[in-house]
Amino acid sequence: MNGILLVAIPLLGAFLLPIVYRRHNQIGIWSTPAILILNLCIALLLWYRVTTEGPQSIAMGGFPAPLGIIFYVDKLALLFAIAVILGTLILWFGNEKGRIKEETLILLIVGGSCGLALSGDLFNIYVFYEIVAVASYGLAASRGTGAGYAASIRFLILSALGSSLLLFGIALIYAVTGTLNLAHLAYLAPQMLNSSIGLVAFALMLIGLGVKAELFPVNTWVPEVYTTAPVRVSALLGGIISKLALLIVVRLLVLMYADTNAHLLLLSLGILGVLTGELAALRATELRQVLAYSSIGQLGLVAIAFAIPGPAGIIAGVAIALHHILVKPALFMLAEAWGGQHLSRLAGVAKVSLLSSILFLVLALSLIGIPPLPGFWAKFLLLKGALEVTANVGWYQMAITVVLVATVIETAYFLRIARLMFQASQPQQPINIPHKRELLPAFSLVALLMLSVLTVGPISRSLTAVATDAADRKAYINNTLPTEWQVLKKVEVSPRI
Amino acid sequence: MTETAWIYIFLYCGAIGLILLGIFAMVMYRNLIRIIFGLMLLEAGVNLFLITVGFRPNAVAPILVDGQMPALAMVDPIPQALVLTAIVIGVGVQALALALIVKTYQAYGTLDTKKLARQIAEESGTRVIDGIPISLPVPVPSNYQIEEKKSK
Numbered sequence A: 001m002n003g004i005l006l007v008a009i010p011l012l013g014a015f016l017l018p019i020v021y022r023r024h025n026q027i028g029i030w031s032t033p034a035i036l037i038l039n040l041c042i043a044l045l046l047w048y049r050v051t052t053e054g055p056q057s058i059a060m061g062g063f064p065a066p067l068g069i070i071f072y073v074d075k076l077a078l079l080f081a082i083a084v085i086l087g088t089l090i091l092w093f094g095n096e097k098g099r100i101k102e103e104t105l106i107l108l109i110v111g112g113s114c115g116l117a118l119s120g121d122l123f124n125i126y127v128f129y130e131i132v133a134v135a136s137y138g139l140a141a142s143r144g145t146g147a148g149y150a151a152s153i154r155f156l157i158l159s160a161l162g163s164s165l166l167l168f169g170i171a172l173i174y175a176v177t178g179t180l181n182l183a184h185l186a187y188l189a190p191q192m193l194n195s196s197i198g199l200v201a202f203a204l205m206l207i208g209l210g211v212k213a214e215l216f217p218v219n220t221w222v223p224e225v226y227t228t229a230p231v232r233v234s235a236l237l238g239g240i241i242s243k244l245a246l247l248i249v250v251r252l253l254v255l256m257y258a259d260t261n262a263h264l265l266l267l268s269l270g271i272l273g274v275l276t277g278e279l280a281a282l283r284a285t286e287l288r289q290v291l292a293y294s295s296i297g298q299l300g301l302v303a304i305a306f307a308i309p310g311p312a313g314i315i316a317g318v319a320i321a322l323h324h325i326l327v328k329p330a331l332f333m334l335a336e337a338w339g340g341q342h343l344s345r346l347a348g349v350a351k352v353s354l355l356s357s358i359l360f361l362v363l364a365l366s367l368i369g370i371p372p373l374p375g376f377w378a379k380f381l382l383l384k385g386a387l388e389v390t391a392n393v394g395w396y397q398m399a400i401t402v403v404l405v406a407t408v409i410e411t412a413y414f415l416r417i418a419r420l421m422f423q424a425s426q427p428q429q430p431i432n433i434p435h436k437r438e439l440l441p442a443f444s445l446v447a448l449l450m451l452s453v454l455t456v457g458p459i460s461r462s463l464t465a466v467a468t469d470a471a472d473r474k475a476y477i478n479n480t481l482p483t484e485w486q487v488l489k490k491v492e493v494s495p496r497i
Numbered sequence B: 001m002t003e004t005a006w007i008y009i010f011l012y013c014g015a016i017g018l019i020l021l022g023i024f025a026m027v028m029y030r031n032l033i034r035i036i037f038g039l040m041l042l043e044a045g046v047n048l049f050l051i052t053v054g055f056r057p058n059a060v061a062p063i064l065v066d067g068q069m070p071a072l073a074m075v076d077p078i079p080q081a082l083v084l085t086a087i088v089i090g091v092g093v094q095a096l097a098l099a100l101i102v103k104t105y106q107a108y109g110t111l112d113t114k115k116l117a118r119q120i121a122e123e124s125g126t127r128v129i130d131g132i133p134i135s136l137p138v139p140v141p142s143n144y145q146i147e148e149k150k151s152k
Helices: A003-023 A027-055 A075-092 A100-118 A122-141 A145-176 A182-192 A195-208 A220-227 A229-254 A262-283 A287-306 A311-338 A356-366 A374-387 A393-424 A437-455 A456-470 A473-480 B003-028 B032-054 B078-109 B113-123 B141-150
Strands: A057-058 A070-073 B127-129 B132-134
Touching: A003 A027, A003 A057, A003 A070, A003 A100, A027 A057, A027 A075, A027 A100, A057 A473, A070 A075, A070 A100, A070 A182, A070 A473, A075 A100, A075 A311, A075 A437, A075 A456, A100 A122, A100 A229, A122 A145, A122 A229, A122 B078, A145 A182, A145 A195, A145 A220, A145 B003, A145 B032, A145 B078, A145 B113, A182 A229, A182 A473, A195 A229, A195 A262, A220 A229, A220 A287, A220 B141, A229 A262, A229 A287, A229 A473, A262 A287, A262 A393, A287 A311, A287 A374, A287 A393, A287 A473, A311 A356, A311 A374, A311 A437, A311 A456, A356 A374, A356 A393, A356 A437, A374 A393, A374 A437, A374 A456, A437 A456, B003 B032, B032 B078, B078 B113
Parallel strands: none
Antiparallel strands: A057 A070, B127 B132
16 A cells, blocks of 8 residues: 555546546446545555554655655645545535546546645656646636636636746756755755745745645636636635645745745735735625635635744644635535625525525634634634744734734624525525535535534644644654765755856 | 856856746736747746756766766756656646637637636626726615515
């Protein structure tokens, strides 16, 4: 049982799926969930192995670390891989069956994101990032309307710009250090990347990864794509895939930029993202747009959390990210029937469909952070982590203020919608009840959310274990890099930069 | 200044110049086709930068003949492998972009990004004033209205 299977099985499935569909329609329909369940089982087995034996590194083709490409399987990567696979599986049940092209692209995205989470090589990360990006351009246009194509091309332009900048950043790092292996880079970083060139490379990679992670200056595609794409695609991109990019950012921060001021860059982009996202959501007049802007705000929160140095930041970031992975897809699934027109259409929904309105209210309250719901604990961990920071206190105090102000704004726009739903005596315009097919994923996600309310203790203990593992740079180096490479060689005298 | 130093300066300036030119074209032009040309320039610049990183003056290709090391220095093969991958990815993305542009043109009859943004915004119920999408205010049923309806 090997981590490579997590990437290989969905990729193989994506290529074989159209052929299977041509041969036998019924087998084709059920092969996507079968592949996802198989992948989930492998991921859970790997999780068990990692818990008992500690993190593992897999050398591709048998070449050991700095020369060969490696996969590093640790709890943090596996957690995100499991979240992606499970989320995709739950969303599949909300799908219309038999959409071959969409399912192929979704399998590609799953394979790409598992690779992104596990990869321990910078250029490999770039390749997997491009696989995910190209599949998501196709998914963004999959509704087949003119607006979908236009939104997709604008998304493609921004994302391709970002990918090029990411590659430029990687090239700069290779020029300075002469290696692409994350463990080797982690070993060399204190001597070689603690300079302005290293910070420039980080800024370039941050902007490049930020396109997927909906970071502040490069998130203009978000409202367009999420309002024009099918909701399950919006749920997948905004709810699940966007966190993977931030996972890479936190890996870079922990391994290569732990001693520098790079995290302040991530912090300021996060603060700006939270402010702009929440303020835009306050003014948006369509449910899917509200959800898109609020997703920008939530990812800003994750960025702020990951910018807190040490395990406290990783705990908070992972908690907020996982919470958002549960809540946002569920909200998007509810928006399938209600989106598309002005918010005022939602007046009196509670009279028509009480169950879905209550689901919406619970999800919205959790996103705001009302105490018994998990959203509260996520925000609490963020504030606790930010208060314990010792260096650059002013920056983090500003972040705390912004998070609290953003919570107030969030409350304003979500409760305004809830009030519209529950207060009007009867609907003024005819409104659709969400289809059972869409309610099922929303309901199962809410069930998971409620389950996490009951098990806050064990979850927080395992999150702490995940974060301490992930923040341990020494362990990453020792697990991956053979000892003969852990002797600092004399810097090559060569006419590099 | 030796001769090799000039080669490096020339190559790096070329790479940075192409990158800046590409970003400039992508930001300043409003025509989608021109933006894609900007993207091509940007990718070419990044690729040239990578190749330059692996370049060694007076070196030979990194190929072992009969298992023997060549007497001269060898260029770094890793950036060449990376650039090969990057070129392939770039071409794929450009082809996809052109296909999407064709579809967009069929739907809207324009390639101007500003006009496209305005049309998309209007479809999704947002007003556009001076190129800035502005949302309409959200009406909330006041308590007064609701009580009035109940009494009816």
